[in-house]
Amino acid sequence: MGRGRLPPPNPSELLAGFLEKMTPAQREHAKLYPAGLHSLFRDGGLSMHTSDSLGMWSSGEPPTQSLVDAMTVSKCKDFDAIFAGVVTGAVSNPNETGTFIFTDYTVKVTDWLSTRGAPGKTPAEAIVTRPGGSLRLPDRTVISVTAEAYEPIDLQSEVVFFGRFVPETGAFRSSGVFDEFPIVRDLVRVRHVFVKDDIPAGGLPRKSFFITIRNIPC
Numbered sequence: 001m002g003r004g005r006l007p008p009p010n011p012s013e014l015l016a017g018f019l020e021k022m023t024p025a026q027r028e029h030a031k032l033y034p035a036g037l038h039s040l041f042r043d044g045g046l047s048m049h050t051s052d053s054l055g056m057w058s059s060g061e062p063p064t065q066s067l068v069d070a071m072t073v074s075k076c077k078d079f080d081a082i083f084a085g086v087v088t089g090a091v092s093n094p095n096e097t098g099t100f101i102f103t104d105y106t107v108k109v110t111d112w113l114s115t116r117g118a119p120g121k122t123p124a125e126a127i128v129t130r131p132g133g134s135l136r137l138p139d140r141t142v143i144s145v146t147a148e149a150y151e152p153i154d155l156q157s158e159v160v161f162f163g164r165f166v167p168e169t170g171a172f173r174s175s176g177v178f179d180e181f182p183i184v185r186d187l188v189r190v191r192h193v194f195v196k197d198d199i200p201a202g203g204l205p206r207k208s209f210f211i212t213i214r215n216i217p218c
Contacts, residue, residue: 015094029102076216
């Protein structure tokens with residue numbers, strides 16, 4: 001008698017321990033990543049899944065905006081807050097159905113540049129929630145999920161974040177690497193896909209970039 005194929009693992013059963021330990025804020029963030037977005041499981045096994053379906057896109061056309069124009073749209077229309085800070089922690093969790101992983105990053109804020117859509121929110125520490133991450137199961141199996149335009153952020157990295165406010169938790173939702181600018185040796189590495197300016201390879205001086213953002217009227 002031939003051996004039957006084992007059924008695929010049940011995500012909610014495998015990740016039950018993580019779901020039970022999640023804080024109320026983490027459970028709210030899990031709702032941002034709906035069950036139908038991705039699946040960790042296919043062909044009866046664990047898989048790493050990549051996708052571009054999380055809102056990042058490129059038209060393929062050459063960029064036409066100046067840096068100031070692009071940052072004006074970001075500050076006055078697209079994002080609720082712009083801030084710089086050092087990433088000091090990262091905690092990954094599954095969504096409500098255990099079919100996707102997201103990560104909440106703790107950021108020690110060094111500079112608040114704009115809080116248009118999050119009035120009064122200028123704490124010394126902020127949480128940035130992003131899709132993707134890794135979880136280690138009790139049997140030491142590691143489940144990893146990556147999403148296109150959402151590279152993992154290393155601890156102790158300094159980054160300029162453009163975030164959308166999550167009112168239920170006070171955290172911020174990131175839209176990906178094209179709106180996250182690393183700061184290296186006091187240079188801001190602008191990587192906005194719509195900017196036509198000739199940005200120096202090393203980046204723009206932190207002080208002048210911050211002044212540019214702060215001086216944009218909305």
